Amino acid sequence: MENIAEYLKAERSQEWRNEIRKTMKTKLRLEKVRVEMSEEDPNIRNTNNIEVNTGLSVEEAVLEAQRCIDCPTPTCMTGCPVGINIPKFIKKIEKEDFLGAAAVLKDTNGLPAVCGRVCPQEKQCEAQCFYTIKLNKPPVAIGHLERFAADYEQNSGQIAIPDVAESNKIKLGIVGSGPAGLAAAGDLAKFGYDVTVFEALHEIGGVLKYGIPEFRLPNDVVDVEIESLKQMGVKFRTNFIVGKTASFEDLKKDGYQAFFVGSGAGLPRFMNIPGENFNGIFSSNEYLTRVNLMNAADPEYDTPVHSGDYVAVIGGGNTAMDSVRTAKRLGAKRSMIIYRRSEAEMPARVEEVKHAKEEGIEFMNLHNPLEYYANDNGMVKSMKVQKMELGEPDSSGRRRPIPIEGSEFILEVDTVVVSVGVSPNPIVPAALPKLEITDWGTIVVDKDTMQSTTIPEIFAGGDIVRGGATVILAMGDGRKAAAGMHKYIQEKIKAN
Amino acid sequence: MADLTTKYLGLSLRNPIVIGSSGLTDNVEKLVELEKNGAAAVVLKSLFEEQILLEADHKMKQAEKNDLIYSDYSETFDYIDTHIKEKELNNYIELIKEAKKQIDIPVIASINAVTTSEWTGFAKQIEDAGADALELNIFVMPFSFNKDCNENEDTYYSVLRKVKEAVNIPVAVKISPYFANLGKVITKLEENGADAIVMFNKFSSPDIDINKQKLIHADVLSKPSDIFNSLRWISLSANRVKVDLAASTGIHDGEAVIKQLLAGATVTQVVSTIFSNGPQKVNEMLNFMHDWMDEKGHNYVDQFRGNLSSSASDNPETFERVQFMKYYSEIG
Numbered sequence: 001m002e003n004i005a006e007y008l009k010a011e012r013s014q015e016w017r018n019e020i021r022k023t024m025k026t027k028l029r030l031e032k033v034r035v036e037m038s039e040e041d042p043n044i045r046n047t048n049n050i051e052v053n054t055g056l057s058v059e060e061a062v063l064e065a066q067r068c069i070d071c072p073t074p075t076c077m078t079g080c081p082v083g084i085n086i087p088k089f090i091k092k093i094e095k096e097d098f099l100g101a102a103a104v105l106k107d108t109n110g111l112p113a114v115c116g117r118v119c120p121q122e123k124q125c126e127a128q129c130f131y132t133i134k135l136n137k138p139p140v141a142i143g144h145l146e147r148f149a150a151d152y153e154q155n156s157g158q159i160a161i162p163d164v165a166e167s168n169k170i171k172l173g174i175v176g177s178g179p180a181g182l183a184a185a186g187d188l189a190k191f192g193y194d195v196t197v198f199e200a201l202h203e204i205g206g207v208l209k210y211g212i213p214e215f216r217l218p219n220d221v222v223d224v225e226i227e228s229l230k231q232m233g234v235k236f237r238t239n240f241i242v243g244k245t246a247s248f249e250d251l252k253k254d255g256y257q258a259f260f261v262g263s264g265a266g267l268p269r270f271m272n273i274p275g276e277n278f279n280g281i282f283s284s285n286e287y288l289t290r291v292n293l294m295n296a297a298d299p300e301y302d303t304p305v306h307s308g309d310y311v312a313v314i315g316g317g318n319t320a321m322d323s324v325r326t327a328k329r330l331g332a333k334r335s336m337i338i339y340r341r342s343e344a345e346m347p348a349r350v351e352e353v354k355h356a357k358e359e360g361i362e363f364m365n366l367h368n369p370l371e372y373y374a375n376d377n378g379m380v381k382s383m384k385v386q387k388m389e390l391g392e393p394d395s396s397g398r399r400r401p402i403p404i405e406g407s408e409f410i411l412e413v414d415t416v417v418v419s420v421g422v423s424p425n426p427i428v429p430a431a432l433p434k435l436e437i438t439d440w441g442t443i444v445v446d447k448d449t450m451q452s453t454t455i456p457e458i459f460a461g462g463d464i465v466r467g468g469a470t471v472i473l474a475m476g477d478g479r480k481a482a483a484g485m486h487k488y489i490q491e492k493i494k495a496n
Numbered sequence: 497m498a499d500l501t502t503k504y505l506g507l508s509l510r511n512p513i514v515i516g517s518s519g520l521t522d523n524v525e526k527l528v529e530l531e532k533n534g535a536a537a538v539v540l541k542s543l544f545e546e547q548i549l550l551e552a553d554h555k556m557k558q559a560e561k562n563d564l565i566y567s568d569y570s571e572t573f574d575y576i577d578t579h580i581k582e583k584e585l586n587n588y589i590e591l592i593k594e595a596k597k598q599i600d601i602p603v604i605a606s607i608n609a610v611t612t613s614e615w616t617g618f619a620k621q622i623e624d625a626g627a628d629a630l631e632l633n634i635f636v637m638p639f640s641f642n643k644d645c646n647e648n649e650d651t652y653y654s655v656l657r658k659v660k661e662a663v664n665i666p667v668a669v670k671i672s673p674y675f676a677n678l679g680k681v682i683t684k685l686e687e688n689g690a691d692a693i694v695m696f697n698k699f700s701s702p703d704i705d706i707n708k709q710k711l712i713h714a715d716v717l718s719k720p721s722d723i724f725n726s727l728r729w730i731s732l733s734a735n736r737v738k739v740d741l742a743a744s745t746g747i748h749d750g751e752a753v754i755k756q757l758l759a760g761a762t763v764t765q766v767v768s769t770i771f772s773n774g775p776q777k778v779n780e781m782l783n784f785m786h787d788w789m790d791e792k793g794h795n796y797v798d799q800f801r802g803n804l805s806s807s808a809s810d811n812p813e814t815f816e817r818v819q820f821m822k823y824y825s826e827i828g
Contacts, residue, residue: 123569269572272582274617317571347569371617394553398574405654421572421579439555440565447563467559467573469566 116147178206734760750784
């Protein structure tokens, strides 16, 4: 920690930082009002897939960057899971060195354009900003600035491809092309390894593509990051399920010396209530994957999704918000969130809830489904819903929902999306019986190296280790694992 | 040899000794052993809503201790109690299915219903899994400064009605003795569709350790003298209601079984004595029954069942008297 403090102090003392701080008195910086990012009209955007947030202009970004007072002890960084040098990239923006700002981001974060869009900054860096903790004022818009710098670089045509060490021809496998796998692949490629990413689906990007809708994270943004990795020499094999298409043993025979498992948490959970198997009731994974990856919204396609006029989404997290807003865009007359606690307990980002409300999503908070009913064709036609009230907090600190007896009523629905969480993908644990796993089905790893506690050549990170986390945490794991794998391989070479 | 066969909940039992819902009936190996030793039916260990909530809290704490598991703002952990419940219910359904495969005696599932809504759906799954009957273990704490008796009692009727609407298998209701008028409650349970009443639930009781000056749990197992409470109420109810009556608590040997049958019980439920003496105790109790019936010249159980119930007894006041005046007046 001391080293980091020394490093930050040295960075902050650089001439250009001193100069930029001097350009404006701190008092003036503190008086500035947070620049709000403009958004597409809710009544237009809820009929198409255009990105909701339009991004900051150059002028807006510089203005917002001026609010950052470049604290000697940047508390914001303590809230960042990958330790981005936040004041440095913001001051680069203020200096109008936008490509420099992007380079600072990329030092520790391989997907800044993604994180700038989907990270819960209000719970991470921005929650620790000086404005938040000392002044009780809106924090510096760190997330918006991150997105600005990353987008600027993407649009400039001058995307910096990180330097890659000379190839050592050592083959390493990455299982899964989500944020954890991509982050690990990038770092391992920089070390000079021959990296292949195996992806089960036909598209690269994992949850960034199948899970997060285009109106929140355009696929183009992800593709640019993937292209950078390709240019660094990372190979991708799609439609390849490690553990099914080929076993780990097959791959080892093929020369792979170690693996990073970032296979995510793609196994949906349901509530086990009567009627949950009727047609028209989906997991959010299936619903979003069909729409996001399989063109299911297009009735001409051979794998259409049923999305009706009266859509109920069960849950209060970001996936629930993505699903319900997707339903609205597919033309639902009523798109409803059914959540058993109140808005205050919702795990979803505040911004996503706000956007959903603007777009006409109905929130039936303090309601819980009890049973589904179907028509003669087995299609869901209605559901029994019960009202809830909040009791004492449970061990999560959230107030426990308690059913109100006799409050049940029938709600007409023709599509239901269940979004109450996920389980880790079971394929890799099933393929490797010696792998130590937790009660939750997550892989047990050393938290510093992300190495499996039972199979030394296996490393893991992201949702398969955490059970369901954020993009930035997954990326942090991927990077940590890459360092762990590098050390493991180098020690193996030395031992031989 | 005397015929011990008995009808309970419309099911044909080979004798009137049923293993009550407890740790004795939480896995198939134990059930097989109980069947081998003569048990007529088993009531599976009850699923307690409270236990599921406690398990969810425990899981949450474990997750928070694990540096890597992400529990904040996670949809999965937001619904952790739902997921734990799903897992527990699935395990229970598996237990029923496996029990039905491996034993031939009737399998009675048991649920502890604190609230009505969520359990009725589960009752249907229990039926679909093959349970022969369902025992509803309902308990509303009869201590409130705000609610009156009717409100508490209505919960019992409401849970029962909803479960009966959901399933076609017979439903027994296990109750506590804590009612202002047990006779009326039993009648109303019958009106609301109960096929049997199990008297009574055995609760864990608080005790006090005076040395450590703290609350502790009293012994959870019943004692033979605990039989007298259910004996009284079985006797008072027998032949006056149409529902089957299962006697429970304090039935530790063959003699106790016979007493309950004479008082009018359809079957007896045993637990504590099996915990103390092992499954072979059932066999011993059955042998005692055979010997006694042979000795008394009874060929089958209905010949003597209810002969000493309140309605059939020459001295019904014995069961109704609660004061000790006569007893004391006769002493000395």
